[in-house]
Amino acid sequence: MSRNKKRKIKGKKLSSKQLQYEVLKLFRRHPKKRFNPKQIIGKLKVENNKDAVQYALDQLAERNEIIQLENYKYKVKRTAPQSSDSQFYEGTVDMTRTGSAYILVKDLDDDVFVAVKNMNTALHKDKVKVRVWSPPGRRRPEGEIVQVLERASDSYIGNLSIHHKYATVTTGSKNVPMDVHIELDKIMGANDGDKVVFKIIGWTKEKFPTPQGEVTVVLGAPGTNDIEMKAILINNGFDLEFPTKVIAESESLPGKATDEEIAQRRDVRDIPTFTIDPDTAKDFDDALSFRYLEDGSLEIGVHIADVTHYVQPNTALDEEAYERSTSVYLVDRVLPMLPERLSNDLCSLRPHEDRLSFSAIFIFDKDDKIIDRWFGKTIIHSDRRFTYNEAQEVLEAGEGEYADELKKLNQLAKKLRKQRFKEGSIDFDSEEVKFKLDENGVPIDVYVKERKDAHMLIEDFMLLANKEVASYISQKGAEQEIPFVYRVHDEPDPDRVMEFAAFAREMGFELNIKDPKEIGRSYNRLVKAAREDHHLKILEPIAIRTMAKAEYSTENIGHYGLGFDYYSHFTSPIRRYSDVLAHRILHANLEGQTLRVNKARLEEQCKHISLQERRATDAERESVKYKQVEYMQNHIGEEFEGAISGIIDKGVFVELYGNRCEGMVPFDLMPEPFEVMQGRLQIRGRYSGEILKMGDDVRVRIISTNLASRQIEMEMLSD
Numbered sequence: 001m002s003r004n005k006k007r008k009i010k011g012k013k014l015s016s017k018q019l020q021y022e023v024l025k026l027f028r029r030h031p032k033k034r035f036n037p038k039q040i041i042g043k044l045k046v047e048n049n050k051d052a053v054q055y056a057l058d059q060l061a062e063r064n065e066i067i068q069l070e071n072y073k074y075k076v077k078r079t080a081p082q083s084s085d086s087q088f089y090e091g092t093v094d095m096t097r098t099g100s101a102y103i104l105v106k107d108l109d110d111d112v113f114v115a116v117k118n119m120n121t122a123l124h125k126d127k128v129k130v131r132v133w134s135p136p137g138r139r140r141p142e143g144e145i146v147q148v149l150e151r152a153s154d155s156y157i158g159n160l161s162i163h164h165k166y167a168t169v170t171t172g173s174k175n176v177p178m179d180v181h182i183e184l185d186k187i188m189g190a191n192d193g194d195k196v197v198f199k200i201i202g203w204t205k206e207k208f209p210t211p212q213g214e215v216t217v218v219l220g221a222p223g224t225n226d227i228e229m230k231a232i233l234i235n236n237g238f239d240l241e242f243p244t245k246v247i248a249e250s251e252s253l254p255g256k257a258t259d260e261e262i263a264q265r266r267d268v269r270d271i272p273t274f275t276i277d278p279d280t281a282k283d284f285d286d287a288l289s290f291r292y293l294e295d296g297s298l299e300i301g302v303h304i305a306d307v308t309h310y311v312q313p314n315t316a317l318d319e320e321a322y323e324r325s326t327s328v329y330l331v332d333r334v335l336p337m338l339p340e341r342l343s344n345d346l347c348s349l350r351p352h353e354d355r356l357s358f359s360a361i362f363i364f365d366k367d368d369k370i371i372d373r374w375f376g377k378t379i380i381h382s383d384r385r386f387t388y389n390e391a392q393e394v395l396e397a398g399e400g401e402y403a404d405e406l407k408k409l410n411q412l413a414k415k416l417r418k419q420r421f422k423e424g425s426i427d428f429d430s431e432e433v434k435f436k437l438d439e440n441g442v443p444i445d446v447y448v449k450e451r452k453d454a455h456m457l458i459e460d461f462m463l464l465a466n467k468e469v470a471s472y473i474s475q476k477g478a479e480q481e482i483p484f485v486y487r488v489h490d491e492p493d494p495d496r497v498m499e500f501a502a503f504a505r506e507m508g509f510e511l512n513i514k515d516p517k518e519i520g521r522s523y524n525r526l527v528k529a530a531r532e533d534h535h536l537k538i539l540e541p542i543a544i545r546t547m548a549k550a551e552y553s554t555e556n557i558g559h560y561g562l563g564f565d566y567y568s569h570f571t572s573p574i575r576r577y578s579d580v581l582a583h584r585i586l587h588a589n590l591e592g593q594t595l596r597v598n599k600a601r602l603e604e605q606c607k608h609i610s611l612q613e614r615r616a617t618d619a620e621r622e623s624v625k626y627k628q629v630e631y632m633q634n635h636i637g638e639e640f641e642g643a644i645s646g647i648i649d650k651g652v653f654v655e656l657y658g659n660r661c662e663g664m665v666p667f668d669l670m671p672e673p674f675e676v677m678q679g680r681l682q683i684r685g686r687y688s689g690e691i692l693k694m695g696d697d698v699r700v701r702i703i704s705t706n707l708a709s710r711q712i713e714m715e716m717l718s719d
Contacts, residue, residue, distance in 0.1 A: 031075075095125075157231050169196060242320060257379065269379060304358050306377060359378040360373065413460035538645055641657050
């Protein structure tokens with residue numbers, strides 16, 4: 001736009017057509033930018049109000065000139081090539097239940113439709129290469145899969161049907177939307193109707209190929225708790241069993257350290273040492289030691305199971321641990337990263353047993369300042385196993401076993417915590433839902449776990465060890481980088497923060513978002529305010545969603561959420577492969593040694609571990625949701641207090657106080673018709689004018705539950 005033209009519209013109120021013209025020009029000048037109505041008014045400097053700009057945007061979107069994104073933002077539309085000029089892209093398959101799919105391509109605004117005949121054996125979430133074109137007269141690009149680059153999974157779950165000469169498996173999901181043919185000698189003795197795990201071993205050579213498979217695990221009759229939990233694990237890509245070779249390797253490991261091995265380690269067995277873990281814990285991967293030195297300074301040891309002593313590179317154990325990358329914690333079970341021989345025996349820092357460990361030992365002066373640190377291989381002997389509750393009782397009573405040690409550790413932990421928050425750490429303490437289960441795994445109570453000093457004490461010393469390990473490697477590699485596995489967390493997305501700030505303002509809370517530090521301070525103010533006003537609690541999970549996800553990387557950008565410039569994961573190698581890698585690299589760079597591993601290869605490993613972590617998180621959340629719905633099955637017809645936690649076109653979501661179960665109240669079960677107000681923050685009754693908004697207290701009755709879809713249906717009750 002010329003300067004003269006800019007002057008002509010600045011400060012003016014444009015007609016509808018003029019406004020559409022200027023808005024479209026703005027988008028085309030900034031093809032990568034995303035704008036909402038308020039931002040457009042600011043850019044164009046026109047006098048039209050937000051409603052007029054919104055109408056212009058709606059018209060442009062209807063003509064397919066721009067596309068609407070989340071949070072009332074828009075961007076200019078980029079189009080796929082025309083049919084005469086097809087191109088190739090890489091993308092991810094989003095399968096439909098009919099067998100066709102949409103391919104999600106980063107470089108295209110529209111998903112690419114692929115008909116069944118053009119799927120070329122691709123399945124849900126596979127990474128594929130797709131040929132793309134735009135058919136004349138159609139808006140949506142279409143395509144043909146020319147190559148499956150990477151399979152999303154090699155194991156699936158379905159129900160087996162046995163026929164006269166063959167069997168078929170039906171998944172009932174879009175993972176594999178077609179029946180899978182299985183020969184009768186490949187069903188592993190399963191019965192008709194059993195739920196089974198299978199893998200696809202080939203495809204028929206026909207115009208429309210049919211998958212052929214074989215059963216790998218027979219789960220049994222569907223519908224039981226055990227089978228549904230196993231299904232969650234398998235559907236998220238985790239194998240239920242360890243390969244025979246891996247089990248054999250773990251069983252062949254010696255159960256006792258040799259004198260030669262012990263002689264190479266720092267012997268700290270005579271120093272008072274204890275573990276603090278959950279009541280149900282079987283693997284104890286960290287312990288604390290405590291002693292005063294002759295000069296009055298205090299030595300605190302953070303001792304971590306020495307997994308790398310047993311899990312050596314290029315072994316079946318190591319390869320399997322890397323593939324899994326993490327233990328998965330469902331409501332009623334743990335799927336470990338390492339076989340039980342390691343996780344619950346050799347590597348578990350059990351009381352009254354000598355154990356090999358990798359330690360971070362810190363010296364605190366009389367003013368509680370860290371004046372020295374040491375990292376290295378040790379041998380420890382835990383004198384006491386505390387549960388969190390037992391340690392908390394000692395802290396509260398001020399007496400009991402290791403009372404003086406626990407009180408001092410708690411004092412130090414509080415100082416470390418205070419310093420962390422002073423340096424920018426964000427106090428997002430997301431609530432953890434816990435279940436009390438009967439002997440059959442059915443939930444009989446749901447509650448929110450209360451975090452007390454004993455929990456935070458352990459957490460703060462683990463954070464200290466993780467931070468100091470990363471700091472040591474970074475400092476040693478200051479002149480020439482030593483590639484390492486960092487736990488990184490990027491700054492929040494500015495656009496998301498801006499939208500969240502507007503949302504919070506509507507709820508009565510003002511955020512300062514001028515820079516990342518102020519955002520962090522504002523989020524901490526929000527946490528404190530939510531403790532006083534429970535209506536603001538609804539903002540905490542939304543604030544968390546504005547932030548980047550923490551991940552593993554060789555590129556250290558710091559950890560925004562913790563306020564640390566250097567951070568790694570060192571303290572849980574029994575359940576995280578990232579920590580195994582950190583142990584190996586750290587050990588190879590101690591005592592004057594320097595080792596630089598291949599950074600590109602390490603980054604590949606970081607990406608795989610991050611992906612597995614996300615899958616584990618999805619599985620854990622799915623198991624919580626399943627158990628919440630299962631719990632509410634026994635409470636149909638009962639009334640509960642809760643808060644409005646979300647608003648969509650079909651109704652409102654309500655999260656119940658106490659058990660945090662969330663369900664939906666459809667609008668057709670409301671006492672009168674309601675309409676969703678702009679911004680989806682509130683609804684208004686058409687007859688009464690009653691306003692209900694996010695965070696409002698409501699009373700509901702449980703109408704129905706659906707375990708298959710993980711849904712709870714409620715109805716709103718009037719006062």
